[in-house]
Amino acid sequence: MSRPGAPLGASATELASLSVIGEVDLPATLTVRDLREGWRPHRAEVVFDCATSGPRRHVFEGPLLREVALASRPLFDIRRRKDRSRFTLAVSGGDGHRTVPAWAEIDADFGDAPVLLATRLDGEDLDAVGSQLVVPVDRCGARYISAVTRVRVGAWPGAW
Known part of the structure; x- marks a missing residue:
């Protein structure tokens, strides 16, 4: 088990883990158990449309993505909204599926979306x-x- 501040690649007893990396002070490797025991769980009852199988109904539980990412201390000035608003979170899955939510979507001063790491x-x-990324909205x-x-x-890459 590796908490924020522990070196990446630390061994874990569980099979599945995720890494929080990038522009952070404390990169971490976390198991599902770490996520469950290290942060307050949130519950989301969701219905979403799946392109291949139609409507899906599920109940997910887990910490907020925002809280897990904040524990790794992103390299922005937490007091400056404009600094936070230029950051993104690129989330990758084991099957190669990826998505890139904006920090502002999950930040309490902006969208405050309850995105979970279930x-x-x-x-x-x-x-x-x-774990599973869950975007209830x-x-x-x-x-x-x-x-x-x-x-x-x-942060979003330089000038565009």
């Missing part, structure tokens, strides 16, 4: 398969990422 799905622990399930392997925190 540790439980319909009452079952996800320890062996990995989305109508479609395209940003639901299974078996999350990495959360990369970083």
Whole structure:
């Protein structure tokens, strides 16, 4: 088990883990158990449209993505809204699926979306398969990422 501040690549007893990396002071590797025991759980009862199987109903539990990312101390000035608003979180899953939410979506001063890193799905622990990104405010399930392997925190690239 590796908490924020521990070196990446630390061994874990569980099969599935994710890394919080990028523009952070304290990169970390976290198991599903770490997520479940280290942060207050939130519950989301969701219905979303799946392109291949239609409407899906699930109950997810886990910590807020924002709280997990903040524990790694992103390299922005927490007091400056404009500094925070230029950051993104690139989330990758074990199957290669990726999505890039903006920090402002999950920040309490902006969108305050309750995006989760789920540790439980319909009452079952996800320890062996990995956490799942859950975006309860989305109508479609395209940003639901299974078996999350990495959360990369970083500022939007230079001038565009």
